[in-house]
Amino acid sequence: MSTPLPEIPLPVIDHAAAAARFVADEARTNWHDASLWQVRQKRDRAAQAVPEWEALRDLASKIKAHTLSRLDEYLAQFEEQATANGIQVHWAKDAAEHNQIVHAILARHGVQRLVKSKSMLTEECGLNPYLEAQGIEVVDTDLGERIVQLAGEGPSHIVMPAIHVKKEEIGALFHEKIGTPAGEADPGRLTEAARQHLRAHFLSADAALTGVNFAIAETGGFVVCTNEGNADLGVHLTPVHIASMGIEKIIPAAEHLGVFLRLLARSATGQDLTVYTSHFHRPRQGQELHVVLVDNGRSAHLGRADFRDALKCIRCGACINTCPIYRRSGGHSYGSTVPGPIGSILTPGIDLKKYQHLPFASTLCGSCGDVCPVKIDIPGQLYRWRQLVTEEGHAGRSKRRVMAVAGQIFRNPRLFRWAGKLGRRLLRWLPQRAVYHQRNVWGRARDLPEPPRQSFLEWYAAHRSDNANKKGHDQ
């Protein structure tokens, strides 16, 4: 007799519970919301200053659509060009392979300390803990990333990783970790302290790892955008530069770069451009330059026609900043490297069961789709993921029951009228205590409307319809 194989219970991200914990501190929620709304407003002003903004969005979206439709060819072209330039190109099918490739390079050079500029891909791959387990020290050099690294947290935002941390909390953290004076909360002085602290790490590092914002198939080069110059400092001081990129970061030619650079920083932070836009085409004398092309689920996503467009994303974070849910629930509530609306359409592709609630962490208000510089139909994809969650059998039993009943009622006008009448009567007859029972989630903070005696259709049938005329019931 065979014994059934047990299912391993894996955690399911409960966005609603995490959001409820976040919202419970109202003052902090208001602060978080206001910080991000300010970024959204800066973005609006920057976009307003570009008369052809909507045309640019349209162009960017079409360039990405084309590129995704021929991704294999452009990647091969990039590899060929980059290799000809003296760059060593590696392919990683998943996070584990990416981490192994990076480690092998570092091990070959006997690297003890790696300085890393911001890379959400390495967050996605879990590179830091992997390398640390192999005895390599990893220092995140982006200020926000360094803050969350010192705090032992993950980023809560893809552009502003420490947006959830207050300056007083950063002061306390720096006091403990890098010895700033107790009680210091002045942003200028804290930044200066971080700068001095990081400089020592830059000077003693053996290798640098950066992300990639755009890789250009035509030239075999790539572009890294930062505001702090930390990517440049790292790669110019060390003999080994590793650049990790998701395969969707490719664009066909250098002429397309202008379209995306004009959109990226304006959408992200309301800047015209990031302070540094660094172009890398070949290793400098005596340096090794590696590019790791990472799939990690991206080609599977490319195969999903309904969701392919999410790969157009240039990681500006505009949809995150504008999202009224994200602003009030914080990035950690999503339980994924990429939070917010874009995370909620990308992450279910990685593990639908674990992230089944994310497509529902939205009112489908549509602000994300309108703010997106590459015009990804985020609300449309959220809607379609919701259908898949049900089709794949992840919807709970009580929800399935309620929806089945609703489906019956709305197909049958008589049943609809009867159920409506019954509901309204119950609302009128039941004592308040029963109506506002704890299980009435709507009624915890909201009054219900007063139920009318007559529905509109009942009134209409009695007073206005042809039937009423025939029966002589008209007024």
Add this chain to the structure above:
Amino acid sequence: MRVALFVPCYIDQLYPAVARATLEVLERQGCTVSVPLGQTCCGQPMANAGFEAGSVGTMQRFVDLFADFNYIVAPSGSCVAHVREHYKRLPQNDAVQHVRARTMELCEFLTDVLGVEQLDARFPHRVGLHESCHGLRGLRLASSSELQVPRFSKVQRLLELVDGLELVPLDRADECCGFGGTFAVTEEALSVKMGRDRLRDHVAHGAEIITATDMSCLMHLGGLARRQQMPVQIRHVAEILRGEDG
């Protein structure tokens, strides 16, 4: 012109006065309005919850009931956006395509089909306009604040035709109220917080009345306001366009 009135299920059951106001506004504009009594729902509550497949019967019923009319008008941007966008699920025969193209939100119909330039209505109050998201970004009843396009709002233009009405400015002209269908229950804490934030914006600018194209947003905002005894009332836009004395 054969115009049918579609009354969203929850308006039929909970807010019959809104449906009557809609009927009156249309009749005052000279429309002969039919109300098919077999109507129920557009199917959105199920579809947005991930049960579109189970709502196909409801969708088909809607099409069958309304396919013979020139226009189908509803006092809801959300239901209309659902019909227009998500009835793509049905086989696209003539009836379905006709219903998708001709189902219109009330203010949209008054503006784009009837070309209303004048209303015989008085409503002497300070009013805050909540631009309901699905009407705003689904039907483009107004320019959303994200897009760099010439500014317009069909709803606001109609409200400005109402005698005595004063529109109050808002800090966030088109932020979501947090209703979101089942979201209001599954993400209750966030939904409530979002609604309270919208209410504060309206009250801080002196709104006596909050109006919207969608009663669902207003049911949520009104329920919160009443529980907190905030000095603000809700009125569907049809009730204002009809005028205070009805």
